[in-house]
Amino acid sequence: MLDTSDRCIFDDDLIAFRDQVRRFVEREFSPNLSSYDEAGAVSRAFWFNAGSAGFLCPGIAQDYGGTGLDFRYNVVLNEEMSYAGAADCINLQSDITSPYIEKYGTEEQKRRWLPRLISGETILAIAMTEPGAGSDLQGIRTTARKEGDEYVVNGSKTYITNGQNTDLILCVVKTDPAAGAKGTSIVLVEADRPGFERGRNLSKVGQWSADTSELFFNDVRVPTANLLGEENQGFIYLVSELAQERLSISVSAQAAAQRAYDEAAKYVRERKAFGKPIIDFQNTRFMLADMHSSLQV
Numbered sequence: 001m002l003d004t005s006d007r008c009i010f011d012d013d014l015i016a017f018r019d020q021v022r023r024f025v026e027r028e029f030s031p032n033l034s035s036y037d038e039a040g041a042v043s044r045a046f047w048f049n050a051g052s053a054g055f056l057c058p059g060i061a062q063d064y065g066g067t068g069l070d071f072r073y074n075v076v077l078n079e080e081m082s083y084a085g086a087a088d089c090i091n092l093q094s095d096i097t098s099p100y101i102e103k104y105g106t107e108e109q110k111r112r113w114l115p116r117l118i119s120g121e122t123i124l125a126i127a128m129t130e131p132g133a134g135s136d137l138q139g140i141r142t143t144a145r146k147e148g149d150e151y152v153v154n155g156s157k158t159y160i161t162n163g164q165n166t167d168l169i170l171c172v173v174k175t176d177p178a179a180g181a182k183g184t185s186i187v188l189v190e191a192d193r194p195g196f197e198r199g200r201n202l203s204k205v206g207q208w209s210a211d212t213s214e215l216f217f218n219d220v221r222v223p224t225a226n227l228l229g230e231e232n233q234g235f236i237y238l239v240s241e242l243a244q245e246r247l248s249i250s251v252s253a254q255a256a257a258q259r260a261y262d263e264a265a266k267y268v269r270e271r272k273a274f275g276k277p278i279i280d281f282q283n284t285r286f287m288l289a290d291m292h293s294s295l296q297v
Helices: 012-039 044-052 071-083 090-104 107-119 177-183 234-270 282-296
Strands: 124-127 143-147 150-160 168-174 184-190 196-201 213-223
Touching: 012 044, 012 071, 044 107, 071 090, 071 234, 090 107, 090 124, 090 168, 090 184, 090 234, 124 150, 143 168, 150 168, 150 184, 168 234, 177 184, 184 213, 184 234, 234 282
Parallel strands: 124 168
Antiparallel strands: 143 150, 150 213, 168 184, 196 213
16 A cells, blocks of 8 residues: 655645545445456546545636645545556546646636536546657647637547547647747637547557547637637647646556555565465565665655
């Protein structure tokens, strides 16, 4: 289990919150993990249950139906879900995608979407990566051409988490292709708009319960009111949000590594070789001690 006993940033409220999350995960998630892995996606029912329990987007302000809690609560949720074997799904919504709407959205966008993100009624994805552009976001080719009071979106995205379940996409587009990174914008695209299609739910080495998908935009028309923030400022928004995104990923990775360690420690006590458990071999103990120290640090 995660050892949080020597952490100074978690007070009694957070300890109680962790207990609530852990019981929820044990009741609602862990018994269904195999079916989620097989389906390649977490069920909508789990999203609704997480929302009903108050475990979606805890940082969103109370004005929009949230609890306005600080990021430590996101960390607790992230750790407990990742330790249980969850792939990115609700953590993506809480840590990475919803902050874009809260920080850069109009008042109308925030009042329309944030309560639905908190309840689990709306699942949000962010579509950055393309077949020819991954980490280099300046190289994206998806465009949003303005026609009157609409944008016409064309392009394709890949490796998009929550892609099969998503109801709303933060689509990274070029509104001024000649301007490079300075011509990048973010447009909200509802998944029920004509011209939007979901492609394959991609097969992966791990994170099987994550619906990591291809998305296609073929003359998808959205109102200019769906622009997030200012036109051609999308690259600045993306760079500004990367710090919290990377922190969230690191929390997930550490919790998953702790689970792998715990499974290994259990295994070496059960596995026998040369007449004794392999935990009794000095090299095994050295390796476990080294990994334990690294994880705790």
